[in-house]
Amino acid sequence: MDFSFGAQDEELRGRARAWLSEHLVGPYAQVLGLGGPGSEHEGAGIRRAWERELGRGGWIGQGWEADGWGNRRLSLTGQVVWAEEYAALRAPGRVGHIGENLLAPTLIAYGSPEQQDRFLPGIARGEELWCQGYSEPGAGSDLAGIRTAAVRDAADGLYRVTGQKIWTSLAQDADWCFVLARTEPGSRRHRGLSFLLVRMDQPGRVEVRPIRQMSGTSEFNEVFFDGAVAAEVVGAEGDGWTVAMGLLALERGVSTLVQQIGFAAELERVLASYAARAAAGAGDPVLRERLVRQWAELRTMRWNALRTLGTEGDPGAPSVAKLLWGGWHRRLGELAVEVRGAAATAGPALWEPGLPYELGLDEEQRLFLFTRADTIYGGSDEIQRNIIAERVLGLPKEPR
Structure with missing residues (x-):
């Protein structure tokens, strides 16, 4: 090709x-x-x-x-x-x-x-920013288990949204949130869901609480809706699952390639760090072999992403891509600190009183800590394997 x-x-x-x-x-x-x-x-x-x-x-x-x-x-x-x-x-x-x-x-x-x-x-125009209201404390990878509810007011036709979302990226800066909510009382699993558009600037009705991670930063948030008003439903009421799954199918593609370009820059930094150690006589053939494998795997992921760009309707392609890059990036984080050796455990935050923890982390340390989540967020490895097994290979569904 x-x-x-x-x-x-x-x-x-x-x-x-x-x-x-x-x-x-x-x-x-x-x-x-x-x-x-x-x-x-x-x-x-x-x-x-x-x-x-x-x-x-x-x-x-x-x-x-x-x-x-x-x-x-x-x-x-x-x-x-x-x-x-x-x-x-x-x-x-x-x-x-x-x-x-x-x-x-x-x-x-x-x-x-x-x-x-x-x-x-x-x-x-870059003027309105959005966040995604999908995951909940009791419904992360199992999205069909959401409990956030929306009731339509017969008087004005507006929805009142009540519930909690979690791991919401950029919620602290977003103007709008698209929210998957249960609009049919008593409905279960995939039925009775709707895809709503909710304005974030609703004091007293929408609250954002940052989630501090072990890297010291707070990219993700909890979002609480307490009667938040939503005027727009995408698709028909009750068709939220179809719309939500359509959206998730769009999450890969070119964006995966963009992500891989960033991965390549991170890998280059790790390779440069290893080269410096090797020049000083501290090379390790085992580490070198793992770095070569990491480089080869990244090239393979790129070719696979390019190959699948023009494919449509393949239910397994997004899951395969997520499995590949999630594990790859986590291994890169591990390599980043292994190449540094004992020096990777040190940093200003360990000996300068009063310095915020996150400011004491260098790029390799931050990479290691952040990549612990790569095989969980965006759909855990377990969920991706289930999708491939059930929807592509036709294997029996996992017992619930």
Whole structure:
């Protein structure tokens, strides 16, 4: 299979590189390389302004199946080219990912024309940020077990949402949240769910509580809804499971390749650290072999992601991708500290009184701590294997 890029892609590469180089200046130069996994809190205000800069350039919504909302459509290979140049110039981590890559394609597939015209322009301009209200304390990977309820008021037709969501990325900065809620009293599992759009700025009705992690940062949040008002339901009432599953199927694709570009940069840092140790006579052939394997696996994941970009309706592809990168990234975190040896256990936070814990962590330590969660969040390995076994291989369902 030919994974090379064509002449049009290379022409786009030059334009993308020129635009990024011209605009990643001033305050935006201060956040180069910031905002990746485990450090989403860094430079949040400047990165939000950067989102609007991308919107003015038309670079948001490249993969949407329609245009006309201020976005420029690119081919799949064009989107990969943009992602490669974005990563190569260390442009800051995106704060609009959830709206652009999850909600927008879902609205295009399931939303009404009025909903598309209302919400897509704000996303394309980088002006409205979104978060995802799926997981709950008793319903994480088992999404069908959610208990958050929404009751429709017969007087005004609005929904009143009550319940709790957890592990909600970017909730502290989001303007809106798409919420999977139970709108049919007494319903169970996949039935009676609806996909609602909830404004976050509802004092007394929506509360966000950051979850402090062992890395010292708080990218994830708990969100409490106490009668929060929702006027919009995507799809028909009761069709929430269909819409939610459609959204999850959109979560991979080009975004997986973007993620892998970041992985490659992290691997390069670990390789450089090992090279320095080897030059000092502290090389380890076992570690070297594991690093070579890590490099080869990343290349294989890239080729697999490129191969599956154009496939549609494959229920196993997203789960295979998640299984591959989750385990790979966790192993990279382990290698990062093993290459450092005993020095990986030291840091300013261990001997400077009063210094916040997270400020005492270097990149390798933060990588190790954050990647402990890679095989859990976004759908645990157990759930991904069940999906592959049941929906692809046709094996009996796991007893409940």
